[in-house]
Amino acid sequence: GQQLNQSPQSMFIQEGEDVSMNCTSSSIFNTWLWYKQDPGEGPVLLIALYKAGELTSNGRLTAQFGITRKDSFLNISASIPSDVGIYFCAGPYTGGFKTIFGAGTRLFVKA
Amino acid sequence: DTAVSQTPKYLVTQMGNDKSIKCEQNLGHDTMYWYKQDSKKFLKIMFSYNNKELIINETVPNRFSPKSPDKAHLNLHINSLELGDSAVYFCASSQDRQPGLRANEQFFGPGTRLTVL
Numbered sequence: 001g002q003q004l005n006q007s008p009q010s011m012f013i014q015e016g017e018d019v020s021m022n023c024t025s026s027s028i029f030n031t032w033l034w035y036k037q038d039p040g041e042g043p044v045l046l047i048a049l050y051k052a053g054e055l056t057s058n059g060r061l062t063a064q065f066g067i068t069r070k071d072s073f074l075n076i077s078a079s080i081p082s083d084v085g086i087y088f089c090a091g092p093y094t095g096g097f098k099t100i101f102g103a104g105t106r107l108f109v110k111a
Numbered sequence: 112d113t114a115v116s117q118t119p120k121y122l123v124t125q126m127g128n129d130k131s132i133k134c135e136q137n138l139g140h141d142t143m144y145w146y147k148q149d150s151k152k153f154l155k156i157m158f159s160y161n162n163k164e165l166i167i168n169e170t171v172p173n174r175f176s177p178k179s180p181d182k183a184h185l186n187l188h189i190n191s192l193e194l195g196d197s198a199v200y201f202c203a204s205s206q207d208r209q210p211g212l213r214a215n216e217q218f219f220g221p222g223t224r225l226t227v228l
Contacts, residue, residue: 031211042115042201042219043154050213086152092210097166099210099217101154 002027004089004102012108013079021105022073023089032065032072033090033099043088047074079109114138115220117202123226124192131188132223134202142166143185144203144217145177154201160185161208192227199224 006023013019023032031050035043047058049065049072056063062075076083086104093100115136124130136143144167145157159167160179174190185202199222207214 033216037152040222042203042221044219045216048213048216050211088154092215097159097161097208097210098156098169099215100156104152106152 006102010106019076024071028069029091035088117220136204140204142208146201148199
């Protein structure tokens with residue numbers, strides 16, 4: 001079935017560093033969503049991508065919808081301590097109403 | 112103003128008990144969801160309702176029963192709780208039920224951490 005694979009699983013970085021994480025699938029997705037979950041909270045949508053090749057920014061965050069429609073990446077520039085959390089990619093499951101989520105990338109930022 | 116709210120935030124109970132979690136959204140959305148997040152943080156859809164109609168019913172034990180009294184509320188009742196039910200349960204809502212549309216972007220509640228002893 002459709003699956004989303006996120007890498008890396010975890011990242012430990014220094015404040016001020018740039019971060020890059022990605023999400024891949026063997027299936028085509030027509031939408032890529034990036035959510036962030038702060039510790040003890042629910043996921044919050046950061047960026048939504050709806051067209052292949054689309055590059056979208058939200059403050060220090062930039063995400064791209066891969067041309068093959070089988071991948072997406074999320075970059076965070078000049079990381080700060082509040083970037084700590086779990087970043088999930090998500091996309092629509094073909095033939096149904098559900099959205100599937102990747103396993104997440106856990107980001108740790110050292111001040 | 113809380114967009115999607117859940118009660119309780121924490122729930123600690125004994126095996127075999129029956130418990131309910133409540134969810135309300137004030138966004139005027141038509142679709143609501145229940146997700147389960149396990150200890151490894153995997154997020155899995157359990158149920159979804161659109162205008163009080165069940166549209167997603169994943170492979171979930173029938174001890175779990177959702178109820179939607181109106182489109183702003185989706186409650187989750189769990190019978191005969193088991194140790195493996197311990198997890199964080201998230202409610203979410205979206206304007207539309209069709210994935211892939213902007214109107215399907217989901218807003219999550221803060222979660223209910225269920226611990227079964």
